[in-house]
């Protein structure tokens with residue numbers, strides 16, 4: 001089963017400041033459970049690394065993703081849609097908290113509530129933040145969801161090309 005993952009969680013230095021957020025146990029957990037992790041980073045794809053940080057702000061009735069004063073929300077959404085199209089056989093995504101691209105419930109200044117980051121709102125496959133996989137129940141729940149998605153995708157394919 002192929003699952004997309006925020007590249008910074010696998011140790012790639014793609015955060016805005018050139019750092020990473022590596023989780024040492026993630027790769028071994030995936031290997032043990034038949035999950036093939038595919039690293040992605042929409043912000044590095046669009047803007048390179050290092051880059052200016054992006055903040056979500058609600059202004060004049062709309063939520064914007066501001067990067068040095070420019071609204072890049074549409075660019076982020078589009079790049080994330082493209083990533084899913086480039087990987088049509090993925091059955092899930094593991095993101096990271098607070099990122100406008102990879103967080104599942106990201107704070108928005110002046111809005112008073114959180115919204116989904118672009119990698120979560122542009123797909124129908126199961127998505128989580130790594131924080132939700134820190135305990136056994138979270139891991140089991142996610143595995144059940146991606147297994148179901150995998151079975152559904154396989155059932156729609158005529159040939160045995162599921163991996």
Ligand code: SF4
Pocket residue numbers: 005006007008009014015016040041042043044096099101102
């Ligand atoms: S866009 Fe996602 S993968 Fe890239 S650095 Fe930010 S959180 Fe990590």
